[in-house]
Amino acid sequence: MMSSGVVLAVGFQLSGGDSQTDALIWYSWLGGVIIGTMLGANSVLEEHCKAGPRNVVITGSTRGLGKALAREFLLSGDHVVIASRSPDSVLQTINELEENIQEGLSVAKKKQRETLLQAKVVGTSCDVCKPEDVKKLVNFAVGELGSIDIWINNAGTNKGFRPLVNFSDEDITQIVSTNLVGSLLCTREAMDVMQYQEKGGHVFNMDGAGSGGSSTPLTAVYGSTKCGLRQFQASLMKESRRSKVGVHTASPGMVLTDLLLR
Ligand SMILES: *[C@@H]1O[C@H](CO)[C@@H](O)[C@H](O)[C@H]1NC(C)=O
Numbered sequence: 001m002m003s004s005g006v007v008l009a010v011g012f013q014l015s016g017g018d019s020q021t022d023a024l025i026w027y028s029w030l031g032g033v034i035i036g037t038m039l040g041a042n043s044v045l046e047e048h049c050k051a052g053p054r055n056v057v058i059t060g061s062t063r064g065l066g067k068a069l070a071r072e073f074l075l076s077g078d079h080v081v082i083a084s085r086s087p088d089s090v091l092q093t094i095n096e097l098e099e100n101i102q103e104g105l106s107v108a109k110k111k112q113r114e115t116l117l118q119a120k121v122v123g124t125s126c127d128v129c130k131p132e133d134v135k136k137l138v139n140f141a142v143g144e145l146g147s148i149d150i151w152i153n154n155a156g157t158n159k160g161f162r163p164l165v166n167f168s169d170e171d172i173t174q175i176v177s178t179n180l181v182g183s184l185l186c187t188r189e190a191m192d193v194m195q196y197q198e199k200g201g202h203v204f205n206m207d208g209a210g211s212g213g214s215s216t217p218l219t220a221v222y223g224s225t226k227c228g229l230r231q232f233q234a235s236l237m238k239e240s241r242r243s244k245v246g247v248h249t250a251s252p253g254m255v256l257t258d259l260l261l262r
Contacts, residue, residue, distance in 0.1 A: 053118045055145040057081040057137070059128050059186060060155030062089035065252055069152065070121070071100055077115035081141045082123030084155070090123040097121045120145075128155045128182030129174075138189045147197050151190035152204045152250065153183040158222035172221050179208075179225035184232065191245045200244025205229050207251040 056073050060066045062084040070080045074097055082093050104116050122144045126137040141148050156179045159171045167175075187203050194201030210216040210223025211230045229249075236247045 052077075053120075054078045054149040055081075055141070055147055056150040056152065057083065057141050057148055057190070058152045058154055059083050059126065059137075059182070061123075062086070062093040066152075066154040067093060067097075069154065071097060074101055074119040074121055075104055075116070077118040079118075079120040079145050080122075081137070081144065082121060083126040083128075083137055085125060085127045087125040090125055094121050094123050128153075128186055129177035131185055134182075134185045134189050137186075138193055142193060147199070148190060148193055148201055149199065150202050150204070151186065151194075152206075153186050154206055155179075155182055156206060156208065156222075156225075158219050161218040163218065164220050167221060175221045176225055179222065180228050183229055187232075187236070187247070191240070191243075191247075194245040195243060197244070200246070202246040202248060204248045204250040205233055207249050211249075211251075 054073070056070075056078055058066050058070050058073075058080065061070045061080075061082045066084075070082055070093075073080050080097075082090055082097070084090055084093075098121060101116055101119050101121070105113060108116055122140075124137060124140045126133045128134060138148070157175055159167065159175055183205050187205065190201065190203050194203070207230075208222065208226040209219065210226040213227050213230075214223075216223030216226075233247060233249050240247060
């Protein structure tokens with residue numbers, strides 16, 4: 001894993017937030033240690049980077065992109081809260097990520113070692129569709145880490161590709177409640193904590209197919225939630241102009257595709 005040396009995985013184009021964070025790009029490398037290399041003037045996030053480990057909550061982080069992101073933050077010496085619906089998956093992921101940190105330590109040079117020794121991973125189960133679960137996750141994160149600097153709404157599902165009539169009641173309910181309701185609840189709770197923190201904080205919502213209003217045949221329900229999230233993001237940006245909390249959209253697809261096609 002650590003030795004793959006492959007430049008891939010998680011590249012991010014971030015947009016939104018306040019006027020200072022217009023266009024940020026984060027690159028991170030599997031096997032590398034960089035997350036938070038940002039282009040963009042006067043980035044507010046830079047302060048967080050310089051101030052040492054960041055406290056990061058990532059929903060839906062026991063697999064895929066969420067897990068890869070968690071790993072990258074950890075390898076940068078950050079503190080990460082893992083969350084997903086299954087308590088077993090959470091435990092398993094924590095173990096796996098701790099192993100990654102140990103692997104990193106075993107080959108790290110002095111400076112990198114100091115960074116890695118700061119890394120900390122904890123986690124709890126959370127169904128983002130349930131308000132009480134989201135509150136519990138927030139309390140867990142604050143209890144374990146003291147504050148939350150970055151919250152990433154990564155939990156999402158599309159339930160496969162087929163015509164609308166082939167999606168069951170459960171499918172539709174689950175897609176909308178995870179992708180849309182879950183992101184709204186999490187964003188609200190995260191903002192509610194961050195607004196009282198001295199340093200504020202940053203909330204990221206994941207872009208996906210359909211975000212810009214384009215059609216997403218065979219995954220129409222998913223597309224509608226992603227488009228809804230864009231609208232939500234745009235509204236929040238206006239609402240929270242003078243807020244200490246930045247709201248952003250993370251687009252994993254763009255840079256990722258770019259890297260893969262190169
Ligand atoms: C959709 O449902 C119909 C009727 O149940 C079935 O015949 C068809 O194969 C399904 N199509 C897909 C793509 O799942």
